[in-house]
Amino acid sequence: MPITTCIFDAYGTLFDVAAAARQAASEPDFPQLADRWLALAEHWRLKQLQYTWLRAVTGAHGDFWDVTQEGLDWALEKTGLDGDAALKERLLALYWELQCYPEVPETLARLKAGGMATAILSNGSPDMLEGAVSSADIREMLDDTLSVESVGVFKPDWRVYDLVAKRFGCEKSDVLFVSSNGWDAGCAAGYGFTTAWVNRAGDPVDRLPWQPDHILDDLTTVPELAGL
Numbered sequence: 001m002p003i004t005t006c007i008f009d010a011y012g013t014l015f016d017v018a019a020a021a022r023q024a025a026s027e028p029d030f031p032q033l034a035d036r037w038l039a040l041a042e043h044w045r046l047k048q049l050q051y052t053w054l055r056a057v058t059g060a061h062g063d064f065w066d067v068t069q070e071g072l073d074w075a076l077e078k079t080g081l082d083g084d085a086a087l088k089e090r091l092l093a094l095y096w097e098l099q100c101y102p103e104v105p106e107t108l109a110r111l112k113a114g115g116m117a118t119a120i121l122s123n124g125s126p127d128m129l130e131g132a133v134s135s136a137d138i139r140e141m142l143d144d145t146l147s148v149e150s151v152g153v154f155k156p157d158w159r160v161y162d163l164v165a166k167r168f169g170c171e172k173s174d175v176l177f178v179s180s181n182g183w184d185a186g187c188a189a190g191y192g193f194t195t196a197w198v199n200r201a202g203d204p205v206d207r208l209p210w211q212p213d214h215i216l217d218d219l220t221t222v223p224e225l226a227g228l
Helices: 019-025 037-058 064-078 085-095 104-113 126-136 158-168 182-191
Strands: 005-008 117-122 144-147 175-179 194-198 214-216
Touching: 005 158, 019 037, 019 085, 037 064, 064 085, 064 126, 104 117, 117 126, 117 158, 126 144, 144 158, 158 175, 158 182, 175 182, 182 194
Parallel strands: 005 117, 005 175, 117 144, 175 194, 194 214
Antiparallel strands: none
16 A cells, blocks of 8 residues: 555654754853763763663653653763753753754655655653744644653554554554664564664664664655655
């Protein structure tokens, strides 16, 4: 069956998760970030993901904003930047207004022009996603923003992927799911979606029972994968 619905992960896929640390490092109030912002961003993202997995497998679900703050606390300590309350406050504020990647608006516009349904499916809490979508000015290009909060468990639990069919009334084979997380794209492929992994960092493929159907450098060719 042809693809009718394009679903995107949010953080790292549409929104640049390194943007908060990069922006803070460019500001005169935080010279201590100059040579540590990239390491901070990488540690922050990794711990944020690890904590969602641990919460999912132990049944200890929590708001993604809490997980984001906990990941930042760990990353600040790891990089020797803990104890700086002003820095932590600034980084958290910037996370609510992350920049989207340059190709995102055009990609979404092409999909909508081609008649595709488009949505976000994310671990993010509804208010966090609302802030990111608003800041990136892409609301008009999305039919919906789906959060794991409606099922109370983080990805890659299959109840999260079930949200797509419940919202759009589509079959699994109708869906192209796009994520910058190799594990997410792989698990969604196991669920039954056609998947594309946006491998911006050139990482190896995760050793999982399933692998993404497509591996991309960025989102530019997503409309072609959707058949447009």
